[in-house]
Amino acid sequence: MDLYDQMMNLDRRWVYLVIGLVVTITAILPFKVPLYITPEVRSVYNFIESLEPDDVLMIGVDYAPEVMAELHPMSYAITRQCFSRDIKLLLCCLHQNGPGMVEQVIAQVSKEYDKVNGEDYVYLGYKPYPGITILAMGQNFRIPFPEDYYGTTLDSLPMMKKLTNFDDIKAIINISGGSGTEYWINYANGRYNAKLAIGVTGVMTSDYYPFLQSGQIFGLIGGMKGAAEYEDLAEKGGYISREKDQLWAFKSMPIQTTTHIVVILFIVLGNVGYFMSKRKKYGKYEHP
Amino acid sequence: MRRSVPLLIVSITGFFMLIQYFIPLEESEWLYERILDWIIVIGCFAMLLGLWSLTYVSVNKVKRKVPGWGYNLVALSGLFFMLIVGFVPGQESLVRGSAFMHLFEYVYIPIQASMFSLLAFYIASAAYRAFRARTVLATILLVSAVVIMLRLVPLGPLSGINQWLANFILTVPNMAAKRAFWIGVGLGATATALKIMLGIERTYMGRD
Amino acid sequence: MNTHDIIFNGIAAFLSISIYTFLYKDNPLYKFAEHLVVGVSAGYFAVILYYNGFIPKLIEPLRQGKFEYIIPAILGIMIWTRFSRKWSWISRYSIAFYIGSGAGIAIPLYLQNYVIRQLHATMIPVGFSTWQLFSNILIVVGVLSALFYFYFSKEHTGAFGGVAKLGIWTLMIGFGAGFGLTVMGRVSLLSERVVFLRDYLAELINYIF
Numbered sequence: 001m002d003l004y005d006q007m008m009n010l011d012r013r014w015v016y017l018v019i020g021l022v023v024t025i026t027a028i029l030p031f032k033v034p035l036y037i038t039p040e041v042r043s044v045y046n047f048i049e050s051l052e053p054d055d056v057l058m059i060g061v062d063y064a065p066e067v068m069a070e071l072h073p074m075s076y077a078i079t080r081q082c083f084s085r086d087i088k089l090l091l092c093c094l095h096q097n098g099p100g101m102v103e104q105v106i107a108q109v110s111k112e113y114d115k116v117n118g119e120d121y122v123y124l125g126y127k128p129y130p131g132i133t134i135l136a137m138g139q140n141f142r143i144p145f146p147e148d149y150y151g152t153t154l155d156s157l158p159m160m161k162k163l164t165n166f167d168d169i170k171a172i173i174n175i176s177g178g179s180g181t182e183y184w185i186n187y188a189n190g191r192y193n194a195k196l197a198i199g200v201t202g203v204m205t206s207d208y209y210p211f212l213q214s215g216q217i218f219g220l221i222g223g224m225k226g227a228a229e230y231e232d233l234a235e236k237g238g239y240i241s242r243e244k245d246q247l248w249a250f251k252s253m254p255i256q257t258t259t260h261i262v263v264i265l266f267i268v269l270g271n272v273g274y275f276m277s278k279r280k281k282y283g284k285y286e287h288p
Numbered sequence: 289m290r291r292s293v294p295l296l297i298v299s300i301t302g303f304f305m306l307i308q309y310f311i312p313l314e315e316s317e318w319l320y321e322r323i324l325d326w327i328i329v330i331g332c333f334a335m336l337l338g339l340w341s342l343t344y345v346s347v348n349k350v351k352r353k354v355p356g357w358g359y360n361l362v363a364l365s366g367l368f369f370m371l372i373v374g375f376v377p378g379q380e381s382l383v384r385g386s387a388f389m390h391l392f393e394y395v396y397i398p399i400q401a402s403m404f405s406l407l408a409f410y411i412a413s414a415a416y417r418a419f420r421a422r423t424v425l426a427t428i429l430l431v432s433a434v435v436i437m438l439r440l441v442p443l444g445p446l447s448g449i450n451q452w453l454a455n456f457i458l459t460v461p462n463m464a465a466k467r468a469f470w471i472g473v474g475l476g477a478t479a480t481a482l483k484i485m486l487g488i489e490r491t492y493m494g495r496d
Numbered sequence: 497m498n499t500h501d502i503i504f505n506g507i508a509a510f511l512s513i514s515i516y517t518f519l520y521k522d523n524p525l526y527k528f529a530e531h532l533v534v535g536v537s538a539g540y541f542a543v544i545l546y547y548n549g550f551i552p553k554l555i556e557p558l559r560q561g562k563f564e565y566i567i568p569a570i571l572g573i574m575i576w577t578r579f580s581r582k583w584s585w586i587s588r589y590s591i592a593f594y595i596g597s598g599a600g601i602a603i604p605l606y607l608q609n610y611v612i613r614q615l616h617a618t619m620i621p622v623g624f625s626t627w628q629l630f631s632n633i634l635i636v637v638g639v640l641s642a643l644f645y646f647y648f649s650k651e652h653t654g655a656f657g658g659v660a661k662l663g664i665w666t667l668m669i670g671f672g673a674g675f676g677l678t679v680m681g682r683v684s685l686l687s688e689r690v691v692f693l694r695d696y697l698a699e700l701i702n703y704i705f
Contacts, residue, residue: 010416012413012417013519013520015412015413015416016407016412016413016519018411019686021688022408022585022688023408023690024690024694027687027691027694028694030632032428033352033440033442034442034447035437036447036451037456039546042294056321061340064400065396065397065400065401066400066401066403066404066685067332067404067685068397068688069401069403069684069687069688069689070407070681070684070685071687078340094334096541096544096545097400097537097540097541098395098547099544100381100389100392100393100396100397102385102539103384103389104384104393107383107384107385108384113333115397125547125548126544126545126548126549127331127548127549127553128331128332128334128335128549129327129331129547129594131598132327132328132331132597132598133328133603134322134698135324136324136325136328137322137500138442139317139321139324140321143321143324143325144324144325144328144553145552146552146553146556146557147551147552147556149382149548150379150383151552153378155597164435165330173660180570185603186606186607187601187611188606189609190605190608190609191309191605191632199291201681202677202678202679202680202681202684203677203678203681203682204673205677206458206462206466206670206673206674207466207469207470207674208466209458209459209462209463209466210463210467210470210614212463213459213463213617213635214613214616214617215607215617216613218684222677223677223680223681223684224681224684224687225417225439225440225680231588238622248442248688248691249557249684252669252684252688252691253440255683255686255687255690256440256683256687257440257441257442257686259408259412259683259686259687260413260438260440260441260680260683261435261439261441263411263412263415263416263436263679263683264380264410264437264508266415266417266627267416267430268414269431270415270416270419270420271419271421272467274420274422275421290585290588291553291588293592294588294589294592295589295592297589297592297593297596298595298597298599299596301592301593301596302596302600303598303600303601304600304605305596305597305599305601306557306603308600308631308701309605310604310609319497321576321659323597324597325553325568326567326568326571326593327568327593327594327597328549328563329553329554329568329569329571330568330571330572330575330590330593331504331549331568331571331594332545332549332550332553332554332572332577333571333572333573333575333576334590334594335541335545336542336545336550336576337575337576338536338538339541339542340576340579340580341618342534342538343538344607346535346619351601354678359527359528359530359531360531362528362531362535362600363531363532363534363535363538364534364535365535365537365650366531366532366533366534366535366536366539367535367539367542368535368537368539369536369705370535370536370537370538370540370542370543371539371542372541373545374539374540374542374546375543375546378579379547379579381543382543382544382547388540388543390504391536391540392502392506392536392540393671394505394507394508395507395511395532395533395536396533396536396537396540397508397509397513398508398509398511398512398689398692399512399514399515399529399530399532399533399536399666400537401512401623401685401688401689402511402512402515402516402689403515403530403533404594404685405528405682405683405685405686405688405689406515406516406686406698407682407686408517408592408682408683408685408686409519409686410682411678411679411682411683415675423591423663425664425668426668427579428665428668428669428672429519429668429669429672429675430672430674431672432668432669432670432671432673432675432676433672433673433675433679434673434676435671435672435675435679436675436676436678437676437679437680438502440588440680441674449689455626456631457669457672458675459548459631460631460634460635460638460671461634461638461666461669461673462669462670462673462674463635463638464634464635464638464642464666464670465642465666465667465669465670465671466670467614467617467639467642467643467665468628468643468646468666468667469642469644469670470610470614470640471522471610471614471639471643472606472610472643472646473606473610474607474609474610474611474614475611477602477606477610478603478607478611480599480600481598481599481600481602481603481605481606482599483558484595484596484598484599485603492591492592492595493588493591493592494578494584494588
């Protein structure tokens, strides 16, 4: 096997080792990465900035631990911004392994801002069949959720006295790691004209630009970069603090930078090996 | 009876839900809400099928002592321990700080997050092995991917141009491509739903 | 960090590293963690389903005298016959109810949101006087050519084939963008874990010394 063949056919464990080393070294020696704020992230931030105290925002948190790296920072930043501005939150989870993720966020952030369950926020909990649950919430929140996550009847919660369905909330922000986003777009916005913004994983981001352009969603926070952009905005707005270690996505950006460089270099390496090997095999002017 | 009645149920409920969308009558809204409510209840029972299947398969493997049965015992132990710490304290177990939530935060989250983080290694390896500019189409894909990946790399004076180019790719050609994809999905889903309601598509019934 | 956090985060760190041992090769430590999470996630979901599903949607209504909920309960129990070869036909009734409702709901909404509204958003002003108008030309041409590509009932030859070729080029740019974002997505999962392990190690050293 000559050099070019070796360049093309490295054992995958060398690739793993290089990636592991790059990530570890960058984690130990981080650096600041400039961030460009995209309009689709800024529009979500600006919308929440435009809300008045006591306005109700719904957050549909539909993700499980496997994608929390990208989506948890969004949930925390948005929740902190809302509670700082005394905006009331209505939360639900339509992913079967996600209720604990919402509980993590709301238990921690409500404590930071002395927010009371039932008065400043309500966590509806989980129900199966997300599409059906969203349609039912569009009629009345009490149809799918007669009780909240903690077992309290919705009608006994002060915040829920003025809330019947999507018409009574300012907007929905869906933070999702799977197909939940399609249900919110199709059913909440499609049937009930609920104002909707989404936060999705990097894998899903490119799929939802058509809905942004058509106006079906008013904002799109895409992946960890989107989360870092949102955290940057929230930090400048005074809602989260670097000193309190509240910029989770932002502090992972250096690792993103170095790993992306390494992946690009590996792609270049593989292609150089491929073309040089082909040239050597078939000659400079001959092609198969 | 075994096939004709379910087909009739599919058609009747399907056409009712379709027509109900266009008829804002109080009576149809009432029935619509009842159907949604009942489907959620049915869903709760349906979700238990997966749990039962996992338990049944694991118990069988432990009983027959197949190779690796010890790991199935670990799975069953995890399951039963979660059930105990979940049900014994009551609904308070769902609150952060409980033993149930401790298992969720310090066992489930780290394992699940770590398992999916292995994908970072696999995608690097896959990109290295498979991403070859063999054809014009592959080259277009490669260039587009590299421009998007370079968004996260500070390129000094070229950063502004790259950000603009990446934004252009996402909001124009990528958006156009994904729009065509969603239109295809919408038409396909509509056709499949119609086929189901008309009884042409029957795979959901399984075999006799 | 206090002793509680040191111990429990230590368990989390140990389990994370157990998973990473798989990168070298499959081993008992990885298999242990893998099977543990399967059991724990199933148990977690069962408890959530009981408290968030069965209690508020079935047990409480029945306790309040709303006996009409017996009907969906019976339909739900009928689904369990799926496991029996002799009685699995009974589950078809419940499944038919759900599938039929879903199909009926899907038709107007999928057509409206994925077809009509998307086509409506493609009917945009075009021109050459500003960059936005020119981009709109690219959007319209891109969407139409990609739709041409997806039409497989006619052979992709001649002018039709030329437009379809433009469509596949548009699709390739979209897939490339998707791949680039996928790399970011996957790397972010790893970066979070590494940052957690780094922070835990720093806290552990701080705690011990």
